[in-house]
């Protein structure tokens with residue numbers, strides 16, 4: 001319905017999720033693959049900013065895929081506060097309020113963190129290191145106020161042994 005680089009990006013996110021999950025005792029690689037593959041499914045309706053999160057959520061919920069639906073929204077919010085978003089809320093006030101409450105009340109698990117991490121290391125062309133992705137995002141969106149916290153959270157998830165100070169998020 002809406003061909004674009006997001007489809008190859010999604011395939012790489014799925015592969016990364018599956019590969020990492022296969023090395024974790026408590027994660028299912030097949031489940032991780034599906035969550036990664038469909039996390040951006042809301043983009044099937046066309047080019048949009050944060051609306052693709054809600055579109056994906058609704059697409060999955062109408063099919064009973066509630067865990068995928070959750071990831072469709074949570075993958076964009078490593079910090080559980082929608083005001084930390086770097087995108088545009090191209091939706092009405094009611095939908096924005098729904099997203100705000102959903103994120104604030106969501107109970108994140110390791111699959112949410114896994115998709116967030118893999119979303120950040122999967123370009124349409126293939127995998128890249130986190131730091132390269134950071135530069136890519138900063139050049140496209142600018143240096144918004146929460147970017148450093150976002151970077152700290154992402155690095156903390158990718159390597160829990162490093163002590164990045166991230167007050168807005170716990171990797172526990």
Ligand SMILES: [Fe+2]
Pocket residue numbers: 009013039040119
């Ligand atoms: Fe993505």
